[in-house]
Amino acid sequence: MTDARPLFARATTQAADLIGTVRPEQLSGPTPCTEYDVRTLLSHVVGACTRIAVCGERGDGLHVRMFVDGVPDDGWPRAYEDVRGRVVAAWASDERLATPVRVPWGEVPGREALPLYVMEVVTHTWDLWEGLGRPLSLDTELAEYSLAVAHEALPDGPRTDHPFQPVVPTPEGADVYGELAAWLGRRPLSPV
Template identity: 30%
Template sequence: MLESATARTVALARGVRDDQLSLPTPCEDYDVGALLEHLSWVSAMFAALPRGERPPPQDADRDAFAARAAGMLAAWAEPGATEGISAGMGLPMSVVLRMAVNDMVMHGWDLARATGQEFTVDAGTGELLAAFVAQMAPQGRPRGVFGEEVPVPADASPFERALGLAGRDPGWRP
């Protein structure tokens, strides 16, 4: 899931034009340019953690996103990457991996919506994220990791439920 989510989000990033960098995104904290910077940094962070390294300091190098994303995938492909507890976060590495999938998918959706690009999520990924966000949101909201829950229709897809639980309106448009 991480590989396909990352490939999809890197492709979206490559489709962003310079005149779109100041556009708003569904993630209130970021415009498109800041979102690309965030994706680049979290890719570096999620590459360091499975290697047992300290996360790098936050930076604004959006041009490094594709290379950092490739490094992240390589780190998670290493034997034992999902075992143990993350020294950098104090969480099981299996949870850290789901955090990485969540970031790539949620922020990929943010980027696609903001820039008018297509974005789809398979049912399995949507179900994983709905369960993950439902579990993590109560402790993540006070830290600003997730926004306040946005109600979604009863017939919403698992991914739309995940979006709502994460504080995003699945119907958001610029």
């Protein structure tokens, strides 16, 4: 199994770069996560990253809320950057990869949990990228890796035990991010 830590670090850097482009007037805009506007998605991205950090630090982050409150409109880049450094450090040791961690889908070695966290960061980066009007180029290798993880971890049929919608048709002309989004039940906000 590939060590997911370098890809995880790259995924968090890509997310940080994208979050750095957010303008306050975009915060109420839609995202492919139909229940989240940009602000709510950012709250979830920072909250989920905090949970992943605590999981890496203590072996269990399930008690951590998946959303954060109180971030000022222009404070999202700083909020994410603060937790990004923490989460990368929390998963840096070889011992963390070998040690079981408690995650929403059970107790598994850290090396089995981290690829799904790469997929989560990459997917929410795409969600935000769509919501912000696709302001930057995205790292194709991260999407390819995440799509392989998604295919392995998630069924193509009903997903009653997963937080993802059923697979939707991949839009014609979609890139690998579009394929990943479709596998996770997401649709782009505008044509490819």
